[in-house]
Amino acid sequence: MESFISKALVKKDLTDIVRSKTLLITMIAIPILFTVLFPALLMGSALFFDLEEIAGEDGRKLVSVFAGSSMGSAVSAYSLEQQMTYIFINYMLPTLFLLVPIITAMTVAANSFVGEKERRTLESLLFAPVSIHKLFLSKVAASFIPPFLVSIISFLVCGIIINVLGYPLFRELIFPSANWIVLITCLSPMVILLVVLVNIVISSKVKTYQEAQNIGGVIVLPVVGMLVGQISGLFLLGVGLILIISLGVLLVNLMLWHRISKHNDRFALFEKQIH
């Protein structure tokens, strides 16, 4: 049976990503910012400063909203400072964390087709006896693997930082909570796949990498919405909600995957992208 993807193409794309300074810097800098600096800053602040005073009235309001919710029992035994830290680590940070796979996946996938076009190698690929859907699916695989690995590594590093810096405050390991576990096992892979699929389709249609990034960047907006919703106390991202969102994204992914699998128009791709 013929395989769905070309191993050679996936291997080449992965090598390409590792050797591209821009892509590599994005894949290192973004995780450091969201999974090292942010949690380290918060945990450090909780250890060395008066977090209650820094958070102010708004922070106390957020804690009271949370304490009054169904998830309030998890933090009822904690002090106000512990509650603030706990909420940030388990409710705010996961949303921020999602930006890691999203931005890395967007950077890699947006480059997939238009990058080949800009380097004048897409012609070579289209002249090869490889079907267009195999080409697309190989690009999907090659664009999925790096952000997925980055998200796993980021998750582990983030966990170590939270537990090491959080232990003096909590006297117990607070990471990973159920929220984090469903995030890393369900929502993050689904979101990576969504970003990859959307950006690959965009990348096959636009003229430049810059254009692909500009259009693909819109996908960050729902995550920003989620963050705003949580900070404003509109909703809290619990396990149930994360699972429901994951399921929704899965369905969208299945539709996109189905559409890409059927895509086999070499003529349109060639005439649009090669001059």
Add this chain to the structure above:
Amino acid sequence: METLIEVNGLAKSFGKQLVLKNVNFRVKKGEIIGLLGPNGAGKTTFIRLLNGVIKSDSGLVRVKGLDPAQNGDEIRKISGIVTESAGLYHQLSGKENLEFFAGLYGVKDKGRVEGLLELFDLKEHQHKQAGKYSTGMRKRLALAKALLHKPEILFLDEPTNGLDPDGIEQVLSYLKKYNEETGTTIIICSHVLHQLEKICDSFAFIEQGTIAEQGTLAELEEKYVEVLTVNVNTTFQPAQGEFLGYPCRIISGNMVAFDLPSKHAIPELLQGLLQTDPIFSVIPANNDLQSIYFQVRRKFNGIVHQ
């Protein structure tokens, strides 16, 4: 000889621009054919159509009996191509490039990459990034890439562009040798006509989106060279403007040009001259590919070139 490529009444347009119209073309199995024409004549579009990466508007195209629009992958499996841009990955080494394309074309022979690196004199530079290769090395690597899967048909779009004379000689003589050894059919697009004259079995002239003429050099000479001019280096100095009834004129010093009805008149001319004067060289001046190329163009659309 068996016909490998057959094209009848092919037309292709991009939007409102008609790029190819009523193209009729034949290639026999095992021959090297030069596809000649000015920039924008439609050579690259034609090669793309033969490989089934773009679709024609009308007409019949058959490559080894297959329709490129329907059986593109089957044709691409037996075709190798060197595009004008070479299509190499600059961040990968020469060897990595070949390994990647070997994987893409399903080449099982592990020694093929090594063999081609050796053959094209790239072994020493195999670990260097292709982006750091010289133009000549890049062209050789692109040619090695095209030959990885031992194709039955080789499409070469300007394969000698940017090469120095040694590089050109090396690539062309290799192609000739490869054709003789393997029987691979080769289609070469090039502007450098005198290079093609040495290696091609026949020529097709593409002009304003159609094949204006096709044939062997002998056939084309027969058809287009009505008056053969030969430049003779001799001490003979014509007093009148003719010799043995053939018009002649002094070009410079000892060089005299004679206009003959055909090459069959050359022995008679030389015998006549040798009776009184020595002859140091005889050079036909207007039956080479370049002269015929301009004749074809002149006849086809009235463009005058010297």
